[in-house]
Amino acid sequence: MPTYRAPITDYRFLLTELFDTSRLSAYAGYEEVTPDLLASVAEEAGKLCEDLLFPLNMSGDAEGCTWENGVVRTPKGFKEAYKAYAGGGWIGLAGDPAYGGQGLPALLRYVVDEMVCGSNLSLAMYPGLTQGAFETIHLHGSEELKTKYMPKLASGEWTATMCLTEAHAGTDLGMIRTRAEPMDDGSASVSGTKIFITAGEHDLTDNIIHLVLAKLPDAPAGSRGISMFLVPKFLVNPDGSLGTRNGVTCGSIEHKMGIKGSATCVINFDNAKGWLVGEAHKGLRAMFTMMNGARLGVGLQGLGLADASYHSAVAYARDRVQGRSLSGVKNPDGPADQIIHHADIRRGLLFMRAFTEGARALSVFCGLHIDDEFRAPDAPTREAAADLVALLTPVIKAFFTDLAFESTNIGLQTLGGHGYIREYGMEQFVRDARIGQIYEGTNHIQALDLVGRKLPEGGGRLLKRYAALVAEELAASGQVPQLSAFATTVGGAAKQLQDATMLIMQRGMANGDEAGGAASEYLRLFGYVALGHMWLRTCRVALEKKASGGSLDASFYDTKLATARFYFERMMPMTHSLFASISAGSGAILDFPKEQF
Amino acid sequence: MGGTIFLVNFFTMGAAPVKIAVCIKRVPEMDGAFKIAASGTAVDETGLKWDISDFDGYAVEAALQMTEKLGAGEVHVISLGPDVVQETLRKALSMGCARATHLKCDVVPFDPFAIASALAAELQGGGYDLVMFGKMSIDSANGAVGLMVADLLGMPMVHGCSKLDIAAGAGTARREIEGGGELVRFSLPAVVSIDEGIARPRYPSLKGIMAAKKKPMDVKPAQLGPVRLTVQKMDLPAARAAGRILGEGAAVVPELVRLLQQEAKVI
Numbered sequence: 001m002p003t004y005r006a007p008i009t010d011y012r013f014l015l016t017e018l019f020d021t022s023r024l025s026a027y028a029g030y031e032e033v034t035p036d037l038l039a040s041v042a043e044e045a046g047k048l049c050e051d052l053l054f055p056l057n058m059s060g061d062a063e064g065c066t067w068e069n070g071v072v073r074t075p076k077g078f079k080e081a082y083k084a085y086a087g088g089g090w091i092g093l094a095g096d097p098a099y100g101g102q103g104l105p106a107l108l109r110y111v112v113d114e115m116v117c118g119s120n121l122s123l124a125m126y127p128g129l130t131q132g133a134f135e136t137i138h139l140h141g142s143e144e145l146k147t148k149y150m151p152k153l154a155s156g157e158w159t160a161t162m163c164l165t166e167a168h169a170g171t172d173l174g175m176i177r178t179r180a181e182p183m184d185d186g187s188a189s190v191s192g193t194k195i196f197i198t199a200g201e202h203d204l205t206d207n208i209i210h211l212v213l214a215k216l217p218d219a220p221a222g223s224r225g226i227s228m229f230l231v232p233k234f235l236v237n238p239d240g241s242l243g244t245r246n247g248v249t250c251g252s253i254e255h256k257m258g259i260k261g262s263a264t265c266v267i268n269f270d271n272a273k274g275w276l277v278g279e280a281h282k283g284l285r286a287m288f289t290m291m292n293g294a295r296l297g298v299g300l301q302g303l304g305l306a307d308a309s310y311h312s313a314v315a316y317a318r319d320r321v322q323g324r325s326l327s328g329v330k331n332p333d334g335p336a337d338q339i340i341h342h343a344d345i346r347r348g349l350l351f352m353r354a355f356t357e358g359a360r361a362l363s364v365f366c367g368l369h370i371d372d373e374f375r376a377p378d379a380p381t382r383e384a385a386a387d388l389v390a391l392l393t394p395v396i397k398a399f400f401t402d403l404a405f406e407s408t409n410i411g412l413q414t415l416g417g418h419g420y421i422r423e424y425g426m427e428q429f430v431r432d433a434r435i436g437q438i439y440e441g442t443n444h445i446q447a448l449d450l451v452g453r454k455l456p457e458g459g460g461r462l463l464k465r466y467a468a469l470v471a472e473e474l475a476a477s478g479q480v481p482q483l484s485a486f487a488t489t490v491g492g493a494a495k496q497l498q499d500a501t502m503l504i505m506q507r508g509m510a511n512g513d514e515a516g517g518a519a520s521e522y523l524r525l526f527g528y529v530a531l532g533h534m535w536l537r538t539c540r541v542a543l544e545k546k547a548s549g550g551s552l553d554a555s556f557y558d559t560k561l562a563t564a565r566f567y568f569e570r571m572m573p574m575t576h577s578l579f580a581s582i583s584a585g586s587g588a589i590l591d592f593p594k595e596q597f
Numbered sequence: 598m599g600g601t602i603f604l605v606n607f608f609t610m611g612a613a614p615v616k617i618a619v620c621i622k623r624v625p626e627m628d629g630a631f632k633i634a635a636s637g638t639a640v641d642e643t644g645l646k647w648d649i650s651d652f653d654g655y656a657v658e659a660a661l662q663m664t665e666k667l668g669a670g671e672v673h674v675i676s677l678g679p680d681v682v683q684e685t686l687r688k689a690l691s692m693g694c695a696r697a698t699h700l701k702c703d704v705v706p707f708d709p710f711a712i713a714s715a716l717a718a719e720l721q722g723g724g725y726d727l728v729m730f731g732k733m734s735i736d737s738a739n740g741a742v743g744l745m746v747a748d749l750l751g752m753p754m755v756h757g758c759s760k761l762d763i764a765a766g767a768g769t770a771r772r773e774i775e776g777g778g779e780l781v782r783f784s785l786p787a788v789v790s791i792d793e794g795i796a797r798p799r800y801p802s803l804k805g806i807m808a809a810k811k812k813p814m815d816v817k818p819a820q821l822g823p824v825r826l827t828v829q830k831m832d833l834p835a836a837r838a839a840g841r842i843l844g845e846g847a848a849v850v851p852e853l854v855r856l857l858q859q860e861a862k863v864i
Contacts, residue, residue, distance in 0.1 A: 003628075008646075032807065041806055044691070047648075048800050089803035102803050335839060553643050 002312035002425035004054040004119045006046025009552065010357060011111055012039045013560075014364045017550055018541050021368065024105055027375035029097075038108055045090065045112045049119035052081050057120040060261030061428050065202075067253040072201040072263045078123055082204045086156025090116075091127045095134050100151035106374070107367035113297055114363065118304025121432045122261030126159055126199045128297065132290035133160030133211055137230065140278035140286040145230055148240070149209055158205050162290055163194040163212040163231075163267060170196075171445055173213065173284065174222035180214040180229055180274065190214050190229055190274040193251070193266065196439075200265030201233075201250035207242060208233040210267065211290065212274060213283050220281060228283030229274035247272035258431030292393055294440045296366065299396035302404030302436045303359045309411030309429040310352040316415050316424070317345050339414075347570070348410040354567040355403045357560075358531035361538055363400075366392045384465055391454050391462040392530070394446035398520075399527030401436030402443060408433045447519035450526065451504060463501060470494050470533050477540045486539060486568045490532040493575040497529045500582045507585060517586025525578040532572050535564045615670035615763065617660045619694070619729045620716055620743070621653040622705075623678060623685040624736040631833070638828045640736075649685055652731025654798040656791040659761055660729055661693045661799070667764075671695035673725075677715055677819050678705045690809035691801035697812065700819035707737060707828050713745035714822025720750060725786060727768070732757045732790040740790075747788035755781055757792040 015021050016035040024030045060075040067073075085091070094109040095101020109131065116124045134153045137145055152158045169175040178192025190212055194200075201208065210231045219225030235243040251266035278286040317340040321331060325341040339345045369392075372385035408429040412419035419426040437443045454462055470490070477487040500522055508515030542557040544550075550557065625631075625645040634641040649657065657674065664670040674689040676682045677700040686697040700715050720728055728750070733740030740756075747754030759778070760771035769782050770789060801809070843849045843856075857864045 032810070034810075037807070037810060040687070040691075040810075041803065044688075044801050044806055052800065084800065087802070088800055093803060102807075104803070333836075555643060 001423075002058070002308065002429075003315055004050055004057075004308050005311050006049050006115045006119070007307055007356075007360065008039075008043045008046040009556065010360060011042040011046075011364075013550075013552060013556065014361060015039045015042065015111070017545055017552075018361060018538060019364055019368055021107070024107075024368075024371055024375075027371065027377070029103055030105060030371070030375065033105055038105070038111070041104070041108055042111050042115075046115050048085070048088070048090075049115040052084055053116060053120040053123055056081055056123060056261075058425050058428065060120065060122050061258075061432075062422075064260040065253055065263040067201075067250065067263075070201070070249050070251075072203065072250060072253060072265065074126075074202050074204060074263065075122075075261045078126075078261065079204050081120075081123060082126060082156070085116075085127065089155075091130055091156040092134070092154030094131070095150070095154045096138060099134075099138065099146060100154035101134070102154075105367075106370045107364065110296060110300055110363055110367040110370075114300040114304045114307075114360065116304070117297075117301040118308045120261075121301055121305065122259045124301075125259060125262035126202060126204055127156060129162055129198060129290070129294065130156065130158075130160045132162065132293045132297075133209060135293060136211060136228075136286060136290045137277060139289050140228070141230070142275075145275060145277065148236055149230065149232075152207070152240075153209065156205070158207040158209055159199055159202070160209040160211065161197050161200050161267075162287065162294070163197050163200070163210050164287065165194060165196045166192065167195055171442065173226060174224075176213055176215065176226065178212065178214040178269065180216050180227060180276075182216065183273075186275075188214075188216075188229055188274050188276060190231055190269045190272045191247075193268050195266050196254070197265045197267045198439075199263060200267040201253075202263050206234070207236070208248075210248065210269075211277065211287070212269065213287060214274075216280055223284055225281050226283040226287075227280050228277040228286045230277050231269060231272050231274035235273060256435075258428070258434055291440060292390075295393050295397040295446070296363075298436050298440045299359075299398075299400035300363055302401035302433055303356060303363065305429050305433045305436075306352060306359075306404040306407035306411075307356045309408040309426060309433075310349065310356060312424070312426060312429075313352065313411040313414040314340075314349055316418070317349060320415075345414060348414055350563065350566040351571065352407040352410055354535075354563050354571055355407055355531070357538075357563060358534050358567060359396075359400050359403070361534035362392070362530055363396065365534065366396060387458075387462045387465050388469075390457075391450075391466055394450040394454065395523060395526050395530055397440065398437070398443035398446035398523050399530070401433070402524065403527070405430070405433045405437060443523075444520055447523040448516065450523050451508070451515050451519040455501060455505065460501075460505075467494065467498065470529070473533055473537050473540075477536045480540055480543060482543060483536065483539050486536055486564065489568045489572055490529070490536050493525075493529045493532055493572060496575050496579040497525055500525055500579055503582060511590075513590050514586045517589045518582045521578050521581050525575055525582065528572060528575050528578070531567065535567045539564045615664060615667055615726045616724055617664065617670065617672045617727045617729060618675055618720055618723060618725045619653070619656050619660050619672060619689070620675050620746075621657065621685060621689060621731075622650045622734045622736075623647050623676060623682045624650040624734055627735060633831050633833065637830055639831065647681070647685065649688060649798075650731055650734045650736070652733060652735070652791055652793065654731070655793060655795050656729040656731050657689050657692055657694065658796040658798040659758075659791055660727075662796055663761070663763060670726075673698065673723075675700065675716065675719060677702060677712055679703055683814060683816075686814060687809050688801065690812045690814075691805040692799055693805060695812065697814045699814060699816045701816055702819040702821060706821060706824045708822075708824045708826035709739045709741035710745055710826075711822040711824045713742045713749060715819040716742065717746050717749035718820045719817070720746065727763060727785060728752070728788045730788070730790040732792050743788055743790040750786075750788065753783045753787045755783055755787065755789045758789050759792045759794045761789060761791070761795065 015038040021035045024033045056077045063075040092101040093104050094106045097103040130153050166176050180188040180190045212229045212231050213226050233248050237243045247270040249268045251268050254264040320339050321334050321336040322339050325337045330337040330341040369385040369388045376382045412426040418424050474491050477483045504515050542560040546557040629645050632641040660672045672694045673696050674694040675698045676686050730743035755770045758770040759773050762769050766785050772779050
């Protein structure tokens with residue numbers, strides 16, 4: 001059986017020592033937020049995940065969801081756990097208190113998300129999109145929609161979905177066929193079929209609020225003609241009580257590789273009553289409010305699953321005895337040595353650990369900038385933070401989910417045949433992690449977003465801002481004698497990133513496919529540099545805290561330094577291979593005759 | 598019928614607000630890997646995670662449920678130890694307790710009487726209707742502090758309650774005993790200790806966690822009694838010897854039976 005240990009000690013380090021979260025208390029609405037409060041909330045959320053959500057992870061996977069005559073039943077125990085989670089106020093954590101939210105920093109939402117998703121991704125999917133829908137209605141909806149729907153979403157009394165994909169329109173949403181006819185009472189009549197709708201139908205709550213992309217009759221062709229509508233499963237009376245059933249039905253649910261406890265639905269809208277959210281034909285922009293948050297959320301799903309897999313793999317590697325260590329017997333009283341003595345097992349475990357801890361630091365770094373983006377009192381700080389978040393969003397989504405899949409796969413491999421059978425739960429982590437590379441925009445779409453949209457924006461302004469932050473860290477760490485080798489490594493990789501950027505921009509202008517062929521490798525190169533930046537900062541702060549007496553055991557800081565060494569010596573060199581591939585250009589890909597595939 | 602309704606109203610609405618103290622201990626979580634410290638007389642605390650002792654958590658939950666049911670009263674929570682116990686007290690505050698008292702001392706002594714003396718000094722004159730404990734701490738497992746406090750305060754004591762109810766100067770409790778249960782009635786004020794099964798501790802809500810930061814926490818030096826009992830040496834259970842494989846199939850059964858009879862002496 002796998003175990004789940006929430007990373008609350010690491011979060012205490014990140015939230016109270018590695019980053020200056022005390023600046024949040026200067027922002028309007030965050031007056032009571034202290035680093036210690038953040039760490040306390042993370043700790044309690046972690047316990048909730050260990051005790052309430054994780055015990056339902058394997059049983060939910062084995063049982064899955066069932067569909068019968070349009071009704072979806074979730075696995076045993078999900079409803080009770082969902083009610084306890086919603087009742088604790090966790091769904092509305094970062095929401096505006098004027099509409100029932102708890103008003104805590106967005107940063108904290110991502111902290112909690114990692115643990116909720118790592119302990120039970122299927123269950124986490126039900127409230128997962130509710131938070132994004134809350135923010136979308138908050139930013140784009142009319143006051144009437146806000147007061148009618150947002151408090152019930154914040155409390156978790158209702159859940160929400162995002163309905164984008166249709167059978168023939170996934171990545172290319174300009175091709176959607178769902179129609180919306182304006183009605184005399186100001187509503188719209190929505191008709192069409194959406195597929196792959198997460199939590200589109202379930203038995204956890206009495207109502208479900210769909211945010212649906214559809215085209216009005218006068219819509220321009222393509223993605224500039226998409227509008228967003230709020231379509232509830234049950235119409236809501238003026239007093240807030242539930243009225244008649246709307247024209248929304250669940251046609252079926254998908255049978256999937258992973259996240260089997262999460263209902264992925266076909267949703268039919270038949271003259272369903274809906275209300276426009278935001279301006280007509282500007283629905284895609286509104287949906288991106290939800291999507292950008294969701295993309296970061298998906299990155300954290302990967303991180304959470306990789307972490308869960310790591311702890312289970314370590315527990316097994318400490319216990320399992322098999323073969324003798326190549327450097328001599330380590331367990332003379334036993335018939336064989338614990339496999340944790342074998343160099344290759346250690347290599348795999350360290351890969352997982354260096355990835356998860358580096359990624360966790362990057363997610364907190366990004367989360368803190370999201371709060372800066374929306375709450376900092378001065379415009380330059382807000383703009384700089386917005387640039388950084390926009391740049392890092394595709395990196396976090398794609399790099400985290402790619403390395404999470406590799407990590408969960410290593411976790412499985414650690415157990416050998418026992419990892420491949422169901423009993424130990426390791427293959428579930430692999431299956432559950434796989435979807436992260438696909439949904440909310442495939443990882444290649446993230447790479448194109450990075451290369452085609454984020455890099456050229458403002459003449460490279462976003463990357464320049466980020467490079468300045470990395471240079472700042474290089475200067476600070478360069479002063480520390482113990483870190484000079486690590487700083488040189490990060491400096492070299494940062495130079496490769498700059499050079500690769502120039503190459504892709506120049507070649508891409510002549511031929512877009514040149515950039516398309518290099519984008520995924522470029523994003524990965526970016527990811528390794530970003531984690532290197534975080535590990536360098538981690539080393540510097542760990543040394544400082546060790547010398548001055550931080551709040552954690554000395555062994556905690558020593559372990560950070562030892563993990564960083566693995567990252568710099570055994571993972572970061574990947575940037576050389578990526579840079580070589582990018583430099584070679586896309587000729588070998590584009591020149592290959594398509595008839596020969 | 599009317600009389601029953603009258604009585605219920607009398608007890609719940611008319612009774613004075615009840616004041617409950619719950620004494621809790623900060624202990625390491627039991628699923629961690631334990632090592633013995635260099636002193637040989639204590640656990641090495643490096644890397645351990647800490648929380649409210651299980652039975653004490655049940656006691657906090659039972660106390661909160663009683664005040665919620667009565668619609669009046671408040672729960673105070675008390676713990677003894679170094680500054681870190683304040684984290685554990687905050688957790689109880691985030692569950693809904695109204696105020697906390699930290700009885701400060703550098704090290705929690707092993708001698709239950711030393712601890713009981715400090716708690717009794719704090720509880721004496723506090724005006725509590727009920728003082729609650731877990732039936733034992735899950736680390737040192739003495740199960741003695743609550744009993745000693747009752748004696749020092751001169752109050753009745755019910756040990757190991759699996760159900761508890763109080764109203765109008767008296768309480769009832771159920772205790773699980775070998776092969777059955779017993780219902781006991783006691784006068785207030787009283788000391789009780791709580792067994793498992795009474796109530797599953799609630800998870801602190803986000804609102805509760807934030808509210809806990811503002812609730813009062815009194816810090817006082819612990820007036821420990823004399824320490825007359827100390828741990829001399831700790832040891833870990835002996836590692837299990839490796840199993841022996843005799844072979845496969847029916848042919849090895851006679852040898853297995855022989856070994857079970859003559860060597861293991863279990864059949």
